[in-house]
Amino acid sequence: MTGKQSLPNEGPQAHRNDLRLFKGVEAWVFDLDNTLYPHEADLFTQINAQIARYVQKLLDLGHDEAMAHQKELYHEYGTTLRGLMTTHNIDPDDYLQFVHDIDYSVLDPNPELGAAIAALPGKKFIFTNGDRPHAERTAAALGISDHFEDIFDIVSADLVPKPNRETYDKFLGQTGISPARAAMFEDLAKNLHVPHALGMCTTLIIPAGSRHVFEDSWDLEGEPYPHVDFVTEDLTGFLKAVLGAIG
Structure with missing residues (x-):
């Protein structure tokens, strides 16, 4: 430096x-x-919550289990989407539409x-x-x-x-x-x-x-x-x- x-x-x-x-x-x-x-707009927190809901619904998990599994997939595959496509053959369009169903008025x-x-x-x-x-x-x-x-x-x-x-x-x-x-x-x-x-x-x-x-x-x-x-x-x-x- x-x-x-x-x-x-x-x-x-x-x-x-x-x-x-x-x-x-x-x-x-x-x-x-x-x-x-900016990070403080907190929009991505909404996306993360939606991803957890998707994982929870798909795999019939509790909220905390879904959050933990989501993080595991993210770290192993780079994105939760990539992980779910690889491990559960999900429809990417369905996933993307679901996780981005959020409130943009916070921006x-x-x-x-x-x-x-x-x-x-x-x-x-x-x-x-x-x-x-x-x-x-x-x-x-x-x-x-x-x-x-x-x-x-x-x-x-x-x-x-x-x-x-x-x-x-x-x-x-x-x-x-x-x-x-x-x-x-x-x-x-x-x-x-x-x-x-x-x-x-x-x-x-x-x-x-x-x-x-x-x-x-x-x-x-x-x-x-x-x-x-x-x-x-x-x-x-x-x-x-x-x-x-x-x-």
Whole structure:
């Protein structure tokens, strides 16, 4: 880690690189859940609850058993969907429709984020392990739908989730973007390993108020995330700072 720098509207920024690293980026790739909206919106908690209900109903389990089994599937297969398809041959469309039957009114429109995304030079994409309808409803609730070239969802990925390398290859093949001229924003560090290896500039989105925990682990463990170029708890503020740095 080479130091910390104060950024406009962002506060102390834990990173290894200068924001000018974003110069030349022509494709901006955003994860969806807990990335384009903040963790504290708690939308993904609703999705997790729906997944547990699906597992509970499918396997006739109690709530706690269903939650535990869901976590086991997630850790073994990358997504609960992938796990249930492998172990119980479920209908993915039925699953995706069920787990995304949630209340999007908890999301507030974010015109500042929309303006920052719109001002980024080049094309913008949503790349999610969720499905397209969920991404479309989420983007609409945030008021940012018009700023994206396309959505690459779990169906586009043939139901193989990030962080599998083949999924990133499919994304690059479908969009035609050059990794060396791309930046990716994610809330899960494990999903940034492949983008970083491919040459993308990577940014990890962390929950508000958790920076000190992240920085302590970074310092104590000697930079445990070499595949993460930047870290922020405020995507909007960070994008504004990036725009300022790249002119």
